Amino acid sequence: MVGEAVAKGATLADVARRAGVSPSTVSRTLRGLSTVSPATRARVEEAARELSFAISRSASSLVTGRTGRVAVLVPNLDAWFLGAALAGMAPALNAAGLDMLVYSVTTAEQRAQFFDRLPARRNADALLVVSFALSPEERARLDDLGMPLVFVSQHEQGRAGVSVDDVEAARRGTRYLLNLGHRRIAYLEPADPSGFAWSSRARLDGYRAALAEAGIDGDDDLVRQVADWQGPSLDAAVGRLLSLAEPPTAIFAETDDIAFRLLTVLRGVNVPVPRRMSILGFDGHAMAEPWDLSTMAQPARRLGEVAAELAHGVIHDPEAYRERHVVLPVELVPRGSTGPAPGPRPRPGDGDGVQ
Amino acid sequence: MVGEAVAKGATLADVARRAGVSPSTVSRTLRGLSTVSPATRARVEEAARELSFAISRSASSLVTGRTGRVAVLVPNLDAWFLGAALAGMAPALNAAGLDMLVYSVTTAEQRAQFFDRLPARRNADALLVVSFALSPEERARLDDLGMPLVFVSQHEQGRAGVSVDDVEAARRGTRYLLNLGHRRIAYLEPADPSGFAWSSRARLDGYRAALAEAGIDGDDDLVRQVADWQGPSLDAAVGRLLSLAEPPTAIFAETDDIAFRLLTVLRGVNVPVPRRMSILGFDGHAMAEPWDLSTMAQPARRLGEVAAELAHGVIHDPEAYRERHVVLPVELVPRGSTGPAPGPRPRPGDGDGVQ
DNA sequence: CTGCCTGATGACAGCGCTGTCACCGTAGGG
DNA sequence: CCCTACGGTGACAGCGCTGTCATCAGGCAG
Numbered sequence: 001m002v003g004e005a006v007a008k009g010a011t012l013a014d015v016a017r018r019a020g021v022s023p024s025t026v027s028r029t030l031r032g033l034s035t036v037s038p039a040t041r042a043r044v045e046e047a048a049r050e051l052s053f054a055i056s057r058s059a060s061s062l063v064t065g066r067t068g069r070v071a072v073l074v075p076n077l078d079a080w081f082l083g084a085a086l087a088g089m090a091p092a093l094n095a096a097g098l099d100m101l102v103y104s105v106t107t108a109e110q111r112a113q114f115f116d117r118l119p120a121r122r123n124a125d126a127l128l129v130v131s132f133a134l135s136p137e138e139r140a141r142l143d144d145l146g147m148p149l150v151f152v153s154q155h156e157q158g159r160a161g162v163s164v165d166d167v168e169a170a171r172r173g174t175r176y177l178l179n180l181g182h183r184r185i186a187y188l189e190p191a192d193p194s195g196f197a198w199s200s201r202a203r204l205d206g207y208r209a210a211l212a213e214a215g216i217d218g219d220d221d222l223v224r225q226v227a228d229w230q231g232p233s234l235d236a237a238v239g240r241l242l243s244l245a246e247p248p249t250a251i252f253a254e255t256d257d258i259a260f261r262l263l264t265v266l267r268g269v270n271v272p273v274p275r276r277m278s279i280l281g282f283d284g285h286a287m288a289e290p291w292d293l294s295t296m297a298q299p300a301r302r303l304g305e306v307a308a309e310l311a312h313g314v315i316h317d318p319e320a321y322r323e324r325h326v327v328l329p330v331e332l333v334p335r336g337s338t339g340p341a342p343g344p345r346p347r348p349g350d351g352d353g354v355q
Numbered sequence: 356m357v358g359e360a361v362a363k364g365a366t367l368a369d370v371a372r373r374a375g376v377s378p379s380t381v382s383r384t385l386r387g388l389s390t391v392s393p394a395t396r397a398r399v400e401e402a403a404r405e406l407s408f409a410i411s412r413s414a415s416s417l418v419t420g421r422t423g424r425v426a427v428l429v430p431n432l433d434a435w436f437l438g439a440a441l442a443g444m445a446p447a448l449n450a451a452g453l454d455m456l457v458y459s460v461t462t463a464e465q466r467a468q469f470f471d472r473l474p475a476r477r478n479a480d481a482l483l484v485v486s487f488a489l490s491p492e493e494r495a496r497l498d499d500l501g502m503p504l505v506f507v508s509q510h511e512q513g514r515a516g517v518s519v520d521d522v523e524a525a526r527r528g529t530r531y532l533l534n535l536g537h538r539r540i541a542y543l544e545p546a547d548p549s550g551f552a553w554s555s556r557a558r559l560d561g562y563r564a565a566l567a568e569a570g571i572d573g574d575d576d577l578v579r580q581v582a583d584w585q586g587p588s589l590d591a592a593v594g595r596l597l598s599l600a601e602p603p604t605a606i607f608a609e610t611d612d613i614a615f616r617l618l619t620v621l622r623g624v625n626v627p628v629p630r631r632m633s634i635l636g637f638d639g640h641a642m643a644e645p646w647d648l649s650t651m652a653q654p655a656r657r658l659g660e661v662a663a664e665l666a667h668g669v670i671h672d673p674e675a676y677r678e679r680h681v682v683l684p685v686e687l688v689p690r691g692s693t694g695p696a697p698g699p700r701p702r703p704g705d706g707d708g709v710q
Numbered sequence: 711c712t713g714c715c716t717g718a719t720g721a722c723a724g725c726g727c728t729g730t731c732a733c734c735g736t737a738g739g740g
Numbered sequence: 741c742c743c744t745a746c747g748g749t750g751a752c753a754g755c756g757c758t759g760t761c762a763t764c765a766g767g768c769a770g
Binding site: 021024025028035061064065 | 746747748749750751752754755756757
């Protein structure tokens with residue numbers, strides 16, 4: 001009895017019967033195709049509505065070779081940036097009539113399985129690679145399979161993709177600190193032991209370039225790697241920086257997540273921000289505002305939206321889109337975590353140097 | 356020439372030819388089915404590997420009626436909780452051989468479209484509804500279509516789902532504040548103007564129950580709605596609370612996001628936490644630790660994992676799983692944002708009451 | 711030696727669509 | 741009044757699988 005009630009779902013043939021036309025006509029109508037008379041169209045659409053007809057993608061993709069789906073490959077799912085990017089992607093994809101398949105590949109095992117079974121293949125029309133470091137073999141494999149690729153938040157020579165100009169953004173961020181009078185500027189970059197997340201030295205390069213332009217010699221003691229998210233290595237890094245002969249007066253963190261933890265650590269050890277130490281982040285994390293963190297804001301959602309457009313492009317016009325790369329702007333958002341460099345170190349007896 | 360290189364992808368028939376067997380046998384082998392001789396199995400598997408064969412779900416689902424996909428419906432994608440839940444879900448789903456289709460329905464328009472075209476139907480074997488307030492019509496629609504539903508992070512009577520016991524968790528959180536000596540405890544709940552996010556009065560109920568158990572009359576002035584994420588209404592709410600004849604000494608925030616902003620606002624107006632005001636959040640947000648926020652931690656990832664198991668369940672054994680509901684524990688994580696209630700208000704001349 | 715059962719495999723129809731082609735009626739040009 | 745053109749429609753094959761049934765070679769009891 002229960003089984004009876006479960007409508008298996010109307011088929012296109014059912015709709016055709018109800019509308020008194022052939023299946024072909026229903027198909028044409030529903031696809032909004034060329035030549036269907038208005039009267040027929042109306043009848044078909046009503047019949048479809050009455051039966052709550054929803055087309056079976058399985059059947060149509062079997063014949064068209066298109067699945068109407070795109071796969072999204074991410075190194076994890078709980079990082080703010082990825083969530084924001086997906087949040088931009090999903091509606092844009094849906095608007096284009098595409099469904100979004102998400103694959104979160106975090107462990108080596110998952111990775112092997114993903115590329116071995118390649119579930120995306122034949123089950124998606126394109127693959128969006130988001131901040132994921134593809135090995136050359138993996139990339140080759142995907143190419144062999146003829147899977148159109150779109151790289152999101154990473155720049156791959158001669159490939160469709162969307163990203164920001166990390167070099168330029170980091171350069172501008174560093175210049176901002178220089179303009180505030182800072183001369184000793186540290187740089188904290190995330191260590192990625194898994195090697196899954198895509199990264200480049202681009203931001204670090206930008207930082208170094210800005211220092212060089214200002215005639216300041218790079219000091220490797222000021223560049224430190226820290227575990228991206230959890231763990232004690234940040235404390236150690238801060239300890240190193242504070243115990244230098246000439247400690248920094250500003251720290252540029254490669255990600256806002258690092259900057260947040262940095263703020264906490266500094267508060268804990270009574271280093272006032274920004275009076276004694278300015279902090280600049282990178283990402284435009286949603287929490288940056290409540291934390292009053294100055295940051296280089298990436299348009300994360302927008303990256304997702306553009307990625308969706310590119311996906312649509314590479315599917316429908318591979319020739320035109322194959323190498324299209326979009327660069328989005330990064331904006332410096334100055335907030336309370338950055339301020340002028342403190343004056344010269346107080347000589348003995350000078351007090352705090354405060355007027 | 357380029358077109359030539361694009362391998363359309365081997366079919367099952369190709370594998371069969373290469374292995375010198377019939378397509379049926381290949382199908383049986385690849386599905387790990389009953390009776391295939393070891394020798395044949397080996398030949399088939401090798402042929403499949405050599406051709407990088409990946410089965411076409413479109414074709415197989417056309418005949419089996421199963422898509423091997425589950426759809427996940429979320430009210431948005433950039434909230435921490437949803438990201439964490441998805442992060443738990445994705446690998447668990449993949450391990451069960453299911454692909455994850457994500458639908459982020461944020462606007463009324465998207466909502467109408469989703470339920471109108473119901474892209475999930477016939478394109479997914481089950482729908483996971485995550486913190487999404489389905490209208491009765493929407494629910495009825497899904498039921499009519501025979502789509503198995505799993506409710507995540509929300510409790511629906513007689514439905515498969517996984518959630519936490521919000522009443523009990525809020526009661527415990529409130530008791531914790533009571534045990535610290537607080538008697539005036541405010542409660543901040545999120546206003547959800549869109550009405551998309553599922554919510555219940557459960558947490559508020561738990562808060563009230565704990566107060567009642569302690570013999571404290573509820574004071575409606577202490578319960579305030581604030582915009583969940585952005586906006587100025589928090590400032591107003593704090594203003595109200597601080598201007599009461601008897602202001603609260605602790606605030607229980609229904610979500611960590613509210614608690615974070617609360618911490619910022621209080622810091623801005625020089626109300627020391629926890630010396631003058633204790634703050635307790637709810638969620639177990641990843642940022643709670645660096646913020647040193649006490650919180651009722653939900654096992655967000657675990658919710659996702661269990662949801663995946665339930666999805667597998669309702670697909671393969673609907674009878675057994677139809678009404679299965681799993682309740683996961685919430686743990687109080689005490690941190691630095693909560694402390695003993697300050698002593699009685701200092702009488703004039705008493706100073707700060709600090710020894 | 712016959713008959714039957716069992717394990718292993720192949721043949722074939724058909725899932726629900728789409729694309730192609732054939733078809734039909736009507737309008738307009740010669 | 742015939743012929744073509746064309747808008748509108750239907751018939752039909754077939755996409756790549758799976759499930760069912762048929763087939764066949766051995767093994768073993770009778």
